[in-house]
Structure formats: structure tokens, C-alpha cells
Amino acid sequence: MHLSELTHPNQLHGLSIAQLSQIAAQIRDKHLETVAATGGHLGPGLGVVELTLALYQTLDLDKDRVVWDVGHQAYPHKMLTGRYNNFHTLRQKGGIAGYLNRRESPFDHFGAGHASTSISAALGMAIARDLKGEKFKVVAIIGDGALTGGMALEAINHAGHLPHTNLMVVLNDNEMSISPNVGAIPRYLNKIRLSPQVQFIADNLEEQFKHIPFLGENLTPEMQRIKEGMKRLAVPKVGAVFEELGFTYVGPVDGHNLQELITTFQHAHTIPGPVLVHVVTVKGKGYAIAEKDQVGYHAQNPFDLVTGKAKPSSKPKPPSYSKVFGETLTKLAENDPRIVGITAAMATGTGLDILQKRVPNQYIDVGIAEQHAVTMAAGMATQGMRPVAAIYSTFLQRAYDQIVHDVCIQNLPVFFCMDRAGIVGADGPTHQGMYDIAYLRCLPNMVLMAPKDEAELQRMIVTGINYTDGPIALRYPRGNGYGVA
Amino acid sequence: MEEGWEPLEIGKGELLRAGEDVLLVAYGSMVYPAMQVAEILKEHGLSAAVINARFAKPLDTALIFPLAKQIGRVVTLEEGCLMGGFGSAVLEALQEADILVPVLRLGVPDVLVEHATPEESKADLGLTPPQMAKTIMQKFGVAQPTVVTGS
Ligand SMILES: Cc1ncc(C[n+]2csc(CCOP(=O)(O)OP(=O)(O)O)c2C)c(N)n1
Numbered sequence: 001m002h003l004s005e006l007t008h009p010n011q012l013h014g015l016s017i018a019q020l021s022q023i024a025a026q027i028r029d030k031h032l033e034t035v036a037a038t039g040g041h042l043g044p045g046l047g048v049v050e051l052t053l054a055l056y057q058t059l060d061l062d063k064d065r066v067v068w069d070v071g072h073q074a075y076p077h078k079m080l081t082g083r084y085n086n087f088h089t090l091r092q093k094g095g096i097a098g099y100l101n102r103r104e105s106p107f108d109h110f111g112a113g114h115a116s117t118s119i120s121a122a123l124g125m126a127i128a129r130d131l132k133g134e135k136f137k138v139v140a141i142i143g144d145g146a147l148t149g150g151m152a153l154e155a156i157n158h159a160g161h162l163p164h165t166n167l168m169v170v171l172n173d174n175e176m177s178i179s180p181n182v183g184a185i186p187r188y189l190n191k192i193r194l195s196p197q198v199q200f201i202a203d204n205l206e207e208q209f210k211h212i213p214f215l216g217e218n219l220t221p222e223m224q225r226i227k228e229g230m231k232r233l234a235v236p237k238v239g240a241v242f243e244e245l246g247f248t249y250v251g252p253v254d255g256h257n258l259q260e261l262i263t264t265f266q267h268a269h270t271i272p273g274p275v276l277v278h279v280v281t282v283k284g285k286g287y288a289i290a291e292k293d294q295v296g297y298h299a300q301n302p303f304d305l306v307t308g309k310a311k312p313s314s315k316p317k318p319p320s321y322s323k324v325f326g327e328t329l330t331k332l333a334e335n336d337p338r339i340v341g342i343t344a345a346m347a348t349g350t351g352l353d354i355l356q357k358r359v360p361n362q363y364i365d366v367g368i369a370e371q372h373a374v375t376m377a378a379g380m381a382t383q384g385m386r387p388v389a390a391i392y393s394t395f396l397q398r399a400y401d402q403i404v405h406d407v408c409i410q411n412l413p414v415f416f417c418m419d420r421a422g423i424v425g426a427d428g429p430t431h432q433g434m435y436d437i438a439y440l441r442c443l444p445n446m447v448l449m450a451p452k453d454e455a456e457l458q459r460m461i462v463t464g465i466n467y468t469d470g471p472i473a474l475r476y477p478r479g480n481g482y483g484v485a
Numbered sequence: 486m487e488e489g490w491e492p493l494e495i496g497k498g499e500l501l502r503a504g505e506d507v508l509l510v511a512y513g514s515m516v517y518p519a520m521q522v523a524e525i526l527k528e529h530g531l532s533a534a535v536i537n538a539r540f541a542k543p544l545d546t547a548l549i550f551p552l553a554k555q556i557g558r559v560v561t562l563e564e565g566c567l568m569g570g571f572g573s574a575v576l577e578a579l580q581e582a583d584i585l586v587p588v589l590r591l592g593v594p595d596v597l598v599e600h601a602t603p604e605e606s607k608a609d610l611g612l613t614p615p616q617m618a619k620t621i622m623q624k625f626g627v628a629q630p631t632v633v634t635g636s
Contacts, residue, residue, distance in 0.1 A: 093601035422514055422564035423593070423607060428600030434593055437512075438569030441542050447495060448541040450513025455489060456539075463492040477514040477564065478603070 044073035054261030069118035071100035081107035113430025116149025145177030148367030160246030251278030318483035326351025393433030421475035454481030504534035521614035
């Protein structure tokens with residue numbers, strides 16, 4: 001069977017590993033060929049080809065629900081759900097969207113674009129299912145980057161105390177956000193990946209004891225003590241943190257081994273309550289250039305498949321607003337130790353990677369955690385620092401109450417630099433930087449400014465740093481300036 | 486202070502172009518397009534003043550009010566949602582000051598903007614300079630050319 005003949009994901013049922021491997025190769029070819037021509041996300045999708053195929057072989061997508069986090073890795077999902085033949089229109093006007101969209105396909109069970117929402121949405125579906133007395137599986141697939149977002153942790157906190165609500169969370173762990181992932185949870189995941197697979201020891205201990213013939217159900221006091229001792233010896237169990245939070249932890253599984261994935265998913269579907277399946281994947285899998293430069297090939301403009309190089313555009317362009325922002329802030333930071341640039345997992349996109357390289361002490365990546373970034377900036381401001389929250393217009397939406405409650409009401413001098421303000425293009429409705437003027441203008445104490453070109457951007461960055469009377473926000477568009485000095 | 490690194494005065498815009506028939510008040514990325522609109526309007530015999538607002542809050546009412554009163558027709562330009570946006574800010578300020586002149590707000594109406602190139606989206610929304618020039622002429626009932634040129 002060829003991928004082009006697949007119009008419904010249930011056609012994957014019953015295919016052999018060899019057949020699935022062929023389809024995996026066809027997905028990768030189409031994925032690469034398309035993104036090379038249209039631009040779009042590359043590494044994320046290439047990393048989940050086997051995960052998608054194996055998962056869908058164990059689900060009935062006429063009933064079961066799948067929620068992909070962000071949706072930038074869901075190109076394989078799109079190709080398997082009737083959009084293969086149209087896939088060349090990716091991210092172009094009237095074509096296939098770059099993220100999930102309920103209006104595009106009945107198989108896009110929940111729209112996305114922003115990170116860390118999947119577990120909440122999936123839990124909502126699971127609770128609705130149970131209230132309505134229906135029966136189907138609900139699966140959220142979330143990246144290790146998206147797992148750093150507060151919402152994801154809030155959802156885990158909730159799901160973990162609902163032992164009777166069946167919910168599967170697939171953790172797609174490639175160690176990368178857009179940049180290398182940051183924080184204590186990623187460090188913990190790393191520890192799990194590197195530890196030997198001993199998870200069954202603790203699980204089975206009780207059972208094993210019961211099977212020792214002369215003991216049966218009743219353990220003697222000594223045996224009870226030994227058992228407790230052994231239990232203690234058996235820790236640290238792999239995934240213990242998730243288990244303590246009420247999830248059954250399964251994994252880590254090799255995310256590119258179809259057989260292992262299928263067996264694992266089949267087993268995990270039989271476990272009641274919340275289950276977390278930890279799948280280890282490689283971002284960019286199957287395209288050596290993307291595997292090597294995982295940051296660069298998270299997403300790409302049109303490029304040459306053989307060399308991996310961006311298709312040269314006809315004329316040299318003026319610098320981008322992001323670059324001017326990064327350079328200007330870095331220069332100011334070099335002369336002012338109070339300045340701290342804060343990003344929520346968008347070092348390269350915002351231009352703050354320039355600050356990271358040149359003044360690493362005055363640079364912070366908090367992970368995909370816009371809310372935390374803003375309140376942390378407010379905290380710094382109380383101590384006389386000059387925090388600069390460099391967050392895209394669209395992603396700052398997530399930190400609205402933090403802006404109101406922690407920054408504006410206290411009139412703290414936090415400087416918001418909103419890149420990608422205005423019409424953003426191929427990323428579509430979830431990413432339009434359309435609302436910031438309206439949502440910030442009504443807030444007490446807030447100052448709003450926007451430059452006409454990149455030279456004025458530079459002056460406004462100086463203005464924002466100098467202004468210490470209260471909060472101030474600067475919006476500027478995606479793309480290149482006008483070439484004015 | 487090194488050139489190009491001078492801070493701006495909070496709440497101060499700049500008048501980029503003087504004119505008599507219509508006042509264009511533009512914010513951020515719409516300032517250069519507003520200058521193009523003014524050029525197109527000139528081709529059609531309309532003289533447009535252009536303000537680079539720089540600040541949506543606080544608004545430079547000291548600059549905007551006298552010109553709005555004197556010229557009597559105001560257009561606001563922004564790359565963002567119209568509801569509650571920059572144009573709303575100008576309207577609210579004019580209304581509070583009892584300067585009751587007609588105002589045309591150009592920006593993104595209450596619709597989803599789907600994926601496309603930014604140029605395609607702007608064309609769909611009527612936000613290219615020739616389209617905006619045409620809308621302005623229609624709104625203010627000035628002589629309607631059959632073809633609006635300009636880039
Ligand atoms: C709220 C929010 N902030 C930032 C982003 C930008 N963003 C898109 S993908 C991504 C990294 C996601 O990493 P991960 O979840 O590990 O998925 P991977 O790309 O590694 O597959 C980021 C930061 C976003 N989509 N949403």
C-alpha cells in the first residue's frame with residue numbers, strides 16, 4: 001500500500017511492520033520535499049513518524065480522540081488523515097494549514113498553535129466522555145518543551161488525582177524545545193532516559209511475593225519487613241515522579257522502533273487511569289542535516305534538499321527587526337548590568353541569542369513559560385533591575401493576568417518587547433500578532449509604542465530601558481526593516 | 486549621546502508630512518504605507534498630512550487635536566485589530582475633547598486572518614496602499630478615479 005492510497009487512518013490497522021516501515025519512508029519523503037519547497041516545520045514532524053503510525057495502528061480514529069500539542073509536528077498526522085494529495089499546498093493561502101485546525105479536518109480533534117494545551121484539552125474530552133457514559137480512548141501527545149509550560153503541569157496535577165479517568169499522555173521527548181530544552185523537569189527526563197530499565201521491579205514486588213507458594217496472601221511479619229525493605233531498595237524507580245503524581249509511567253521507549261512502540265501502546269491502553277508513555281525520539285530523524293542542526297531545522301524557509309541551504313533570495317535584505325532588537329539590547333546590556341533579557345523558549349526567534357552569546361549572565365530562558373517570565377520580570381523590577389521580556393505579541397496573550405496583576409497594578413518598570421506584532425503570514429490565525437494594542441491599551445500605567453522602521457526601533461529600545469516610571473511595551477513586526485541606518 | 490541612540494520623549498509623535506485635505510495618523514508598521522497612501526492621494530489631487538504617532542498610549546493629543554480640527558477629516562492606520570486598537574484610541578480621545586470630525590479607521594476587522602503571505606493577507610483586508618487610498622477617497626466622497634495606481 002502507498003501512502004497516497006490512505007484516506008482514513010484506520011486503514012493502518014493490520015498492516016505489518018514492513019508495510020508500516022514503507023509508509024514511514026513515504027511520509028518522510030513527502031514531508032521533506034514539501035517543506036523544502038514551501039517552508040515550515042521540519043525536525044518536529046520527522047521525529048514523530050513512527051510514533052504517529054504506531055499510535056494510530058492501536059487507535060480507532062472514528063471514535064478515539066487525539067490531541068497534538070502545538071500541532072507543528074502533526075504533518076505525518078495530516079498525511080495519514082486524507083491530506084496527502086493536497087499536502088504540497090502546505091502553509092500557502094487556501095492550502096493545508098501548518099497547525100491543527102478543527103475546520104480543516106474531522107481528524108483534527110483539537111486546534112493548536114500555542115504550546116502546552118494538549119493535556120488540558122484531552123482531559124476535558126475524557127471527563128466529558130465519562131459524564132456522557134461513552135467509551136473511547138483519549139490521547140494527548142506533548143513534547144518535552146511543551147511540558148515546561150505551566151498549563152501542562154496544571155493538567156497533570158488535575159489528571160493525576162482522577163484515578164478513574166482513563167487518559168493517555170504520550171511524552172515525545174527529543175531533548176529539544178526550539179533550542180535545547182531548559183529546566184529541572186527536562187533534567188529529570190534526561191536522568192530517566194539514561195537509567196537502566198528497572199521499572200517492573202517495584203510494580204511486581206507485591207505480586208511476586210504473593211506467588212511464593214507457602215506465603216500466599218498472608219505475609220509473616222518478618223517477610224513484611226523484608227518486603228518493605230526491598231521496596232525501598234527498588235527505588236529510584238524510573239518515572240517515579242510521574243508515578244507519585246498519580247500516573248502510571250511506561251517507558252522510556254525507542255520512538256523509532258515500530259514494533260516496540262506498538263507493543264507499548266497496546267499495553268498502555270489496557271492500564272486504567274492516567275498513563276504517561278515516555279517515547280524517546282530524535283528531532284529531524286531521517287534527514288542527517290536536520291538531525292545535526294536541530295535548532296536551525298526546527299522550522300525552515302524553502303531550502304535545497306541536497307545541501308540543506310536556504311534558497312538564495314534574489315536581493316540582499318535589510319536586517320530583520322529581531323536582529324536589530326538583539327544587537328541593540330546586547331549593546332545596552334554590555335554597558336548596564338541591570339539589564340536582563342528574558343525569553344520564553346524563543347532565543348533565536350527573538351534575537352536574544354545574540355545577548356546569550358555576548359552577555360550570558362544577563363540572559364534567561366525560562367522555557368515555554370510566558371506567565372512565569374512576566375511575573376519573574378516583575379520581581380526583578382522590584383529589586384531595581386531592568387527586566388526586558390522579549391515575547392512575541394501572540395505568546396504574550398498567555399501572560400495577561402500577570403501583566404495586569406503583577407506588573408500594571410503595581411506599576412513596575414518591566415519592558416515588554418513584542419516581536420511578530422501584526423500580520424505574521426504562514427503561521428495563520430493562532431499566531432497573528434493582532435490583539436496586543438487592544439489588550440494592553442486598557443491597562444493602567446501601561447505605555448505603548450511602535451517604531452516606523454528599524455532605526456526608530458533602536459531609539460525606542462533605548463527609550464524603554466531609560467523609562468523607569470512603570471511598565472512600557474514596544475511592538476514591532478515580523479521580517480525585515482527598510483534598510484534605514 | 487551617540488547618533489541613533491537618543492531616547493524619545495514619551496507620548497510624542499512626529500509630523501512627517503504637512504497637508505490640508507485629510508490627516509493620516511499612522512502607528513508603527515503602517516507609517517511608511519501611510520506615506521505611500523499620501524503620495525497616491527496627491528496624484529488624485531488630495532493633500533494628506535501624515536503623523537507618525539509613535540505612541541498609542543499616551544497619545545500625542547497636542548499634535549493630533551489641532552490638525553484634526555483644522556483639517557476636519559481623520560484616518561487612522563494600524564496593523565492590528567480595529568476593536569479597541571489604535572484607531573479606537575484616537576476616536577476616544579477626539580470624542581472626549583468634543584472634536585467631532587469624521588474618522589476612518591483602517592486595520593484588521595473582526596475576522597480571523599488565515600495563513601497566507603502577509604502581502605496576500607493585507608490585500609484581502611484592503612490594507613495595501615492603493616486599496617487604502619481608494620477607501621479614503623470613497624469615505625470622504627472625493628472624485629473617484631476609475632483606476633488607482635501606485636505601489
Ligand atoms: C505559548 C507558546 N510559546 C512559544 C511557542 C513557540 N514554540 C513552538 S514549538 C516550540 C518548541 C516545542 O518544543 P517541544 O514541545 O519539545 O516539541 P518539538 O518541537 O521538540 O517536537 C516553541 C517554543 C508556542 N508555540 N507557544
